[in-house]
Amino acid sequence: MGDKMFENMREFRVLAKTLNFNTAADQLHISQPTLTRHIASLEQELGFRLLNRNPMALTAQGRYFLLGCDEVLSRYDEVVRQCKVIARKSSEAIRLNMPLSSNSIWGDIFYRAVPEFARSFPDTPVPYFVHDDFSSIGQSIASGSADVGIVFRPPDEDLPDCMCEKIAELPLAVFFSKSNPLKEKDALRFEDLDGQYLLCSSNAKLQTVFDGAIDALIRNGVRPKCRYRDFTDFDMVGFILEDDEIVFGNAANMLDPDVSAKLEGRPIDNGCARYPIYVMYRKHPEREKVADFVAICKRLATAIQAEN
Numbered sequence: 001m002g003d004k005m006f007e008n009m010r011e012f013r014v015l016a017k018t019l020n021f022n023t024a025a026d027q028l029h030i031s032q033p034t035l036t037r038h039i040a041s042l043e044q045e046l047g048f049r050l051l052n053r054n055p056m057a058l059t060a061q062g063r064y065f066l067l068g069c070d071e072v073l074s075r076y077d078e079v080v081r082q083c084k085v086i087a088r089k090s091s092e093a094i095r096l097n098m099p100l101s102s103n104s105i106w107g108d109i110f111y112r113a114v115p116e117f118a119r120s121f122p123d124t125p126v127p128y129f130v131h132d133d134f135s136s137i138g139q140s141i142a143s144g145s146a147d148v149g150i151v152f153r154p155p156d157e158d159l160p161d162c163m164c165e166k167i168a169e170l171p172l173a174v175f176f177s178k179s180n181p182l183k184e185k186d187a188l189r190f191e192d193l194d195g196q197y198l199l200c201s202s203n204a205k206l207q208t209v210f211d212g213a214i215d216a217l218i219r220n221g222v223r224p225k226c227r228y229r230d231f232t233d234f235d236m237v238g239f240i241l242e243d244d245e246i247v248f249g250n251a252a253n254m255l256d257p258d259v260s261a262k263l264e265g266r267p268i269d270n271g272c273a274r275y276p277i278y279v280m281y282r283k284h285p286e287r288e289k290v291a292d293f294v295a296i297c298k299r300l301a302t303a304i305q306a307e308n
Helices: 003-018 021-028 032-046 060-092 105-120 137-143 207-219 234-240 251-255 289-307
Strands: 051-053 056-058 095-097 148-151 162-176 197-201 226-229 245-250 264-267 274-282
Touching: 003 021, 003 032, 003 060, 021 032, 056 060, 095 137, 105 148, 105 162, 105 274, 105 289, 137 148, 137 274, 148 207, 148 289, 162 289, 197 207, 207 245, 207 274, 274 289
Parallel strands: 095 148, 197 226, 197 245
Antiparallel strands: 051 056, 148 274, 162 245, 162 264, 162 274
């Protein structure tokens, strides 16, 4: 059913009440010949006559169709109204961006924060995740396509209307394939990683995670050797990691059965070997609740860090 059908149905409803083409045309602000053509077109599309012309009166099927018009148009108008409300609320909702992973501290922060925010602010649209594989998370925040994101290093330059705050710092571990020689060691030092390649993603969004790993190596005096691979999901790492490749993660993940089933993990025994998690967000005059969502993330990050 196209827009023209709905328009003709509305015109028929007016004509059915007046039973006069001139009067109905005046009420609809169209010419009488135009209304006559529209009703004839509607009858042709339906395959039956709606009105007898001389004298002007509704046919039996026309009377039944009029009842259906009232119901259909009323329902259609209500659906359109609700859709406009949804569209307005969606445009006001906080947009989130983070690397996708089923086993991650940063995922826990956002996944817990969304329902808590919804409970705390029931009249505010629920935050939702945006998907953009062509921009880094920092770029999506800076460009305004997302409002809040998880990153692992602060931006290299000050960005207008953007904030970046450390919300957690977690013990660092190295993960590798079960056939990697590193599995013979109970704990690792950064110097043990000589000869290993840090697996990185060519995907701009997922690379956010690996930026933090590169910085961890540099902070501890290791010049990273990176090997880039085309993958978009952090959970794929366990299936593609080669015997001379490593990835970094939270030491608590070594106990996760989903992780240990695919990878070996060892803590980094270099004193304060930790990696930071940052929340980056835009300061929006139109989205005042961004600050409230960030406050929830900070509190949850503190709790989750204590759990780990």
